[in-house]
Amino acid sequence: MTTNDDRWTLGEHELTGRLLVGTANFPTRQTLLDALDAAGAELVTVSVKKVGVDVEIDSLYDVLTARGYKLMPNTAGCYTVRDAERVADASAEALGTKLIKLEVIADEDTLLPDTDRLVAACDALVKKGFDVLPYTNDDPVVAQKLEDVGCAAVMPLGAPIGSGLGIANPLNIRLIVERARVPVILDAGVGTASDLARALELGCDAVLLSSAISRADDPVRMAGALRHAAIAGREAYRAGRMPMRRFEQRYSWLEDRARRERE
Amino acid sequence: MIRRDAGPTVVVGGGIIGLSIAYELVRRGRTPVVLDATPRGETGETATRVAAGMLAPASEADDEPAAVVALGRDSLARYPAFVGAVERDSERSCGYRDDGTLWIAVNRDEDAELERLMRAQARHGLDVRKLDAAAVRDLEPHVTPRAVGGMLAPGDHSVDPRRLAEALALAVRRGGGTIHAGWCVDRIEPSPVDDAGWRVGGTEGGWRNSVDAAEVVVAAGARVTAAIEWIGASPGCEVRPVRGEVVRLRGAPLVERSIRTPRIYLVPRTDGELVIGATTEERGFDADPTAGGTMDLLRHAFVAVPGVYDLVFAEVSAGWRPATVDHIPVIDRLAPGLFAAIGHYRNGILLAPATAQLLAEFVVGGERPPALERFAVDRFRSEGGNP
Numbered sequence: 001m002t003t004n005d006d007r008w009t010l011g012e013h014e015l016t017g018r019l020l021v022g023t024a025n026f027p028t029r030q031t032l033l034d035a036l037d038a039a040g041a042e043l044v045t046v047s048v049k050k051v052g053v054d055v056e057i058d059s060l061y062d063v064l065t066a067r068g069y070k071l072m073p074n075t076a077g078c079y080t081v082r083d084a085e086r087v088a089d090a091s092a093e094a095l096g097t098k099l100i101k102l103e104v105i106a107d108e109d110t111l112l113p114d115t116d117r118l119v120a121a122c123d124a125l126v127k128k129g130f131d132v133l134p135y136t137n138d139d140p141v142v143a144q145k146l147e148d149v150g151c152a153a154v155m156p157l158g159a160p161i162g163s164g165l166g167i168a169n170p171l172n173i174r175l176i177v178e179r180a181r182v183p184v185i186l187d188a189g190v191g192t193a194s195d196l197a198r199a200l201e202l203g204c205d206a207v208l209l210s211s212a213i214s215r216a217d218d219p220v221r222m223a224g225a226l227r228h229a230a231i232a233g234r235e236a237y238r239a240g241r242m243p244m245r246r247f248e249q250r251y252s253w254l255e256d257r258a259r260r261e262r263e
Numbered sequence: 264m265i266r267r268d269a270g271p272t273v274v275v276g277g278g279i280i281g282l283s284i285a286y287e288l289v290r291r292g293r294t295p296v297v298l299d300a301t302p303r304g305e306t307g308e309t310a311t312r313v314a315a316g317m318l319a320p321a322s323e324a325d326d327e328p329a330a331v332v333a334l335g336r337d338s339l340a341r342y343p344a345f346v347g348a349v350e351r352d353s354e355r356s357c358g359y360r361d362d363g364t365l366w367i368a369v370n371r372d373e374d375a376e377l378e379r380l381m382r383a384q385a386r387h388g389l390d391v392r393k394l395d396a397a398a399v400r401d402l403e404p405h406v407t408p409r410a411v412g413g414m415l416a417p418g419d420h421s422v423d424p425r426r427l428a429e430a431l432a433l434a435v436r437r438g439g440g441t442i443h444a445g446w447c448v449d450r451i452e453p454s455p456v457d458d459a460g461w462r463v464g465g466t467e468g469g470w471r472n473s474v475d476a477a478e479v480v481v482a483a484g485a486r487v488t489a490a491i492e493w494i495g496a497s498p499g500c501e502v503r504p505v506r507g508e509v510v511r512l513r514g515a516p517l518v519e520r521s522i523r524t525p526r527i528y529l530v531p532r533t534d535g536e537l538v539i540g541a542t543t544e545e546r547g548f549d550a551d552p553t554a555g556g557t558m559d560l561l562r563h564a565f566v567a568v569p570g571v572y573d574l575v576f577a578e579v580s581a582g583w584r585p586a587t588v589d590h591i592p593v594i595d596r597l598a599p600g601l602f603a604a605i606g607h608y609r610n611g612i613l614l615a616p617a618t619a620q621l622l623a624e625f626v627v628g629g630e631r632p633p634a635l636e637r638f639a640v641d642r643f644r645s646e647g648g649n650p
Binding site for chain 1: 489547588
């Protein structure tokens with residue numbers, strides 16, 4: 001994927017790539033495996049509630065681990081904080097990781113998070129020693145609270161889960177990125193390659209997506225496209241884009257350089 | 264291929280695939296012995312028992328592999344003659360219907376999903392028609408008034424899998440075959456007494472037993488990898504169970520056709536049963552239906568056809584779809600005299616006639632029919648293995 005000088009840390013893992021992938025709702029097991037390969041994924045999420053941990057044959061956990069993917073359990077399917085805590089404990093025991101992606105959902109139709117209960121649940125799980133990655137909305141105030149209680153990263157949505165609508169509020173995402181001292185991972189809403197590149201250009205450290213691949217007409221081809229988009233978006237961010245300007249002003253690279261030196 | 268007289272043809276598994284293969288072998292003059300794990304008088308937790316019996320290659324086109332869609336169309340074309348023969352030989356009805364499937368969308372998001380499904384079906388050359396809300400209501404007045412549109416697949420049929428399985432069993436026995444219930448096969452190995460034959464071992468009624476066979480056809484469903492040690496089995500034959508929960512209701516018929524939404528299907532029977540399915544879960548061999556699974560099925564059914572509210576609750580059951588890693592069945596000869604027909608995933612009922620007739624040709628004639636090339640076990644080896 002990207003060059004090795006662009007490593008970043010998430011919990012106990014060191015990663016080079018900026019694309020994280022969810023593993024639910026793929027048409028076949030083989031499509032999932034081919035798509036993860038095409039995406040160049042390193043870290044993938046699995047719902048511990050929905051995918052049995054002690055399955056004898058072809059357990060998804062065993063198959064993914066054998067192929068070298070790092071696993072991040074998520075609490076998809078949990079409706080109460082108590083439930084999420086139980087799932088976190090069970091997954092830590094079964095998978096041996098302290099990483100947990102926490103979803104506390106307010107509304108079954110939109111799957112938007114309940115931010116009050118989310119902050120409280122993160123507080124509780126951080127105190128129990130977990131590396132908590134909360135799925136949250138794009139409110140910079142909530143993102144700050146989540147960081148303050150000790151979350152290992154914040155994961156704001158671009159748009160509701162499964163909507164494929166892209167980034168609804170890029171200004172808020174940019175605010176979250178500028179203020180956060182932990183990694184910011186855009187989670188939910190990415191529909192296609194340009195959405196992913198946009199998120200990384202806004203300064204997100206990574207993007208987590210699932211439906212963009214699993215619900216594309218050709219999931220494996222889309223996964224390949226997303227891999228390229230992740231490289232493009234991240235490198236464009238590192239390159240420092242040109243300033244935007246209204247075109248009635250005359251272009252002057254000296255003015256730009258002077259402005260940058262003043263900042 | 265020289266017919267060996269060293270023993271019978273043993274079929275491991277008495278589900279829809281095993282019984283259909285046994286029936287086609289009987290029609291070709293063989294006397295197969297079917298070994299089925301479910302004890303006599305009990306109902307097994309099997310896909311055949313739980314399945315709704317939709318025969319719908321069109322409706323599965325968007326996320327089924329092309330090989331499965333093609334075999335599905337072939338099998339659907341064989342179905343009327345197949346059922347006709349089984350009904351004649353068993354003197355039992357199988358509940359075969361040719362009323363088609365009506366897909367409905369209850370909001371604009373679902374309508375967009377139907378558009379996408381139509382594109383996939385057009386790629387396969389399948390016959391489907393888009394309908395507006397008024398046309399949907401004309402066809403099926405009990406469908407929700409909130410439906411914004413729909414799609415008709417007139418070529419879809421349905422059958423009652425439980426009645427078909429019973430009729431097949433009867434036809435097999437009348438044709439000279441035998442079916443042993445309560446026989447749990449756990450081992451298949453080369454026969455110690457016959458160079459060319461096989462020994463099938465297992466437990467019957469708690470006692471160890473074995474049968475020597477000239478040929479073995481393995482059609483053992485979701486348990487084939489977990490329960491049976493195959494000496495000489497090939498890589499790529501691993502089958503995992505994918506659980507499905509199904510609800511059955513009963514009452515006055517509300518719809519003429521199978522109704523489908525992006526979430527569920529409802530399959531009506533002439534006797535007033537309505538089958539609602541299904542969940543898809545990776546939960547190993549856990550057999551108990553859950554409150555959530557049942558609730559989701561009923562809720563989505565109510566949204567699609569509000570009249571289900573007043574139907575009587577008859578049954579909730581869970582079974583396991585047998586899944587290979589690419590969700591394409593393995594229908595092949597693995598070794599001289601050892602055949603497999605496994606991994607039919609969610610299409611076992613639909614694919615039974617084609618599977619049975621093509622595999623029976625293979626067994627009796629000795630040559631692989633061209634239609635089975637895409638279901639060969641070699642596809643795993645040539646791709647570098649490692650499913």
